[in-house]
Amino acid sequence: MSIPQKSRQYILPAGRKNGYKKLTITEVEVPKLKATEVLVKVHAASLQYRDLMIAYEHYDPCLAGREIVPGSDMAGEVIAVGQDVTDWKAGDRVCANFSPAHLHGDPTPATMAAALGAFEPGVLTEYRAFPAAGLVRIPKHFSYQQASTLPCAALTAFNALNGRANPIKAGDTVLILGTGGVSIFGLQFAVASGATVIATSSSDEKLKIADKLGAKHLINYRNAPDWEEEVLKITKDVGVDHVVEVGGRGTIYKSIKSVRIGGGVYVIGILSKGDFPQDIFRLILLRAAEVRGILIGSVAQFRDMVKLIEANPEKTTPVIDKVFKFEDGVAAFAHLESQKHVGKVVIQVSKD
Template structure:
């Protein structure tokens, strides 16, 4: 097979840095041909078939993501593709293997680093071809398409990490509260159901809550019509509260998450969809002390966790099948960003390459 010498990829202009917020939009993405090299001894060269988007990608595009970004940043962290070449020292992979890249290239084990995150600290995956360290990729479950598999590295692994690790891994019979119907929340719902838990889901849309019910949520709450949804969660759990809360909105909802979790329960803080601008900080000290709440921040996960998650997915094929809202062509990547930004989606937004 003749290896490609060039790859088409999206990137932000060279002047785009964390401090160049005036660019501040995914509309500034440009597509161009750049050279691609053969893999080094410990690397594999992968042909990208699909990329999925995250809220983080919108933050990066808007200049609101913390940390230093490389010049001409290639965005996006989540991909699925096919190995087309392997380095001389690579023994565990072969040409034709279907793989995903882990979000953090250096996070192999649960206690290892988390500094080389794709589409942020290092160049991402919105490109036709890319090399990866052989140890940082994971085999795709056989039953999933490339589009479905592209949703796993960030959203799915974040949800899996939140439920399976930390102070108290999920167990059958637990009650899990998931906020909204975005990527992480939908995967958390699916993994909780696969684990034998009861799920309570919130959303501002009755139509989206119908999807959550179809996926197995036992109770649903529209937080627009029920603004004090924490009180409703406590009622639904016979005055006890939820065992675990998947907190995706940050300070905007944290006070209600604190009120809705049971004594000794767990709140897993995933993101800040509610924004950080004018939202006042939440007093967490008193509820954490008097309710003995365990609060844990989640930043995706490791290669080891990714492999374990895929075992759960393979054992629960229908329950855990990724929910894809819409698939866009590579040339329509900006439209994919716009669709994600609209928050009209349920599940994941995917770009097919």
């Protein structure tokens, strides 16, 4: 395939105020590859809540007033490689890691600053150069659309469940809050790992999906506002081994009440409203809980996640809510904002 000269890409203009509504398609030069870079044709991208926050300038104050190429998650095809690249060749099917600089181990300020779609240009573009070391081969049986859902949501869930202290093992019990992107992947990975899942939602319809994906216990927290009591009932007052905590201020106290002594609560989201009591660290102490913040994950973890997916294809099919055409970026953001979706919102960037 010959290397194109132009790439159509979205920008969030600098003077936006009303979030994503001024998303605009522009045309830019395809960059010259550095020696260790790879040029990728982006086939599909998926959206995150983070993309909305960035659009509304609620994410990082330092980003306010900047023009941004949005989007962190994509899957695509290698078009060309820099002169020192030996790992990739044209035709390879790849995802970029959320932070292409985060290769292994803990993140650092430098790897965090390299995350896509914020201080660094994002992936809502037809062609983009990435550092070769920041790419990962996608699961063989995945379409580009499916693979585009992995970098942020799936890797966060994988990292949460496979930590150093309490890595998930078959027979563990996992509490999954809600049915957002991270939660759905957490549910699937837990089931694929032989664990028992308790899923919560405010909607019976969404709980049906959780049930279909293998959750063994379902709690509609509309009907059970003290859902932590339900969790303790199900686990015979022991509590669960792991909580995928996507709620934040409004749920964290109940999550810590739900965990067994010595279990893990993985802090992923911080969005829900409400305050928790100041004695929460007393609660952490009394549960001997391990509360761990999760910052997406590394290239090394991404590779392990691909192994998990390829070994468990029936249990790990990404749930895609809706696919939008490249031109319909504003509609895609609006759909994400509506919170009616279960599963991921995907944009088809280039034709396959």
